[in-house]
Amino acid sequence: MLEFDRYFAEFETETARLATLAHDTDSRRPIPTCPGWTMEQLVGHVGRGHRWAAEIIRLRLLEPIPMQEVVVPGDPDERSAWLTEGARMLADAVRAAGPEQPVWTWQRDRTAGFWLRRMFHDEVVHRFDAELALGIEGSLAADLAVDGVSDVLDTAAILSMPNIGVPSGFAGLAGSGEALQFVATDPELGASGEWSVTRSPAGITWQHGHRQADVTVRGPAVHLLLLLNRRLSAETADVEITGDPDLFAHWWTNSKF
Structure with a gap:
């Protein structure tokens, strides 16, 4: 894992990158690496996840809650602002609670900090989804990519358990x-x-x-x-x-x- 100051900073950077892509791309643009999704659905998935995790942390919940449906704004400026707002809600919730605050997660790491790291890496991958759909060759610092590999292997370790x-x-x-x-x-x-x-x-x-x-x-x-x-x-x-x-x-x- 990285220092949490780094996660906060990189999460903000990634959100800005995806928000720019969401602003400048037709919301109906297909995302081939997420079959059946459009840019609007990709943005909705990311923004909904931010808000869901933020609510778990804000309420210090020890059990999961349903994910709420969301409406992604059609206006490009509003769409980017909506995405940025959700990310800010999550970051602010982690800062207020502290990364070590116990909350519900689906991993062995049952802390608020888990959600910042998990949602950061989720957003990185979906930023690449948007770039791949547009023919853009994206980039990522090697140490962030390393942390992302560890994160996806953590996911595989839990989801490969036969009695999950x-x-x-x-x-x-x-x-x-x-x-x-x-x-x-x-x-x-x-x-x-x-x-x-x-x-x-x-x-x-x-x-x-x-x-x-x-x-x-x-x-x-x-x-x-x-x-x-x-x-x-x-x-x-x-x-x-x-x-x-x-x-x-x-x-x-x-x-x-």
Whole structure:
């Protein structure tokens, strides 16, 4: 994890980037990496998530609440302002409560700070969705991409558990000891850019560092992030796969949000 001051600053930056894209793009523009969605629906998803998490934190809730339906403003200026307002509500709620405030989450981390980190990474991926739809080659600092990879592996670890109690597109990741290694090739990262993943009957587990693996996927951290979030495929991402390619293909097929 990063320092929370960094999350606050980067969350504001990401929101500004997505708000600009939302302002300058036809709300009916299809988002190919989110099949069936338009730009309006993408913005609605992000803004609704901000407001939902903000309410959980503001009320110090220890149980989940339903997500409310939202109406995304049609006017471009209002649409961008609406998105920015939701992000500000979430950031302000975390600041007021403190990142360590206990609240409900669906992860092992049951703190307000979880929601800032989770919604930041959710917004990063959806900003890439918007850019990919427009043919823009987006960018992200390598350390933020590394944190995003860890975040999506945390998600996979929870959603691959067989007794989670809700339908999950990650259930097929449970296995019998198969090992995968993800390696970020950005030269400045070192050991923080390596993830060792093991599939077990109880779901997947992961840790930083290098271990012998059945398949290894190497590439820039941002490409690993987009690959694990299914925004790029093994064919379109700038990655090298060595070992058993079928094992990674199985992972990719069975990691659907």
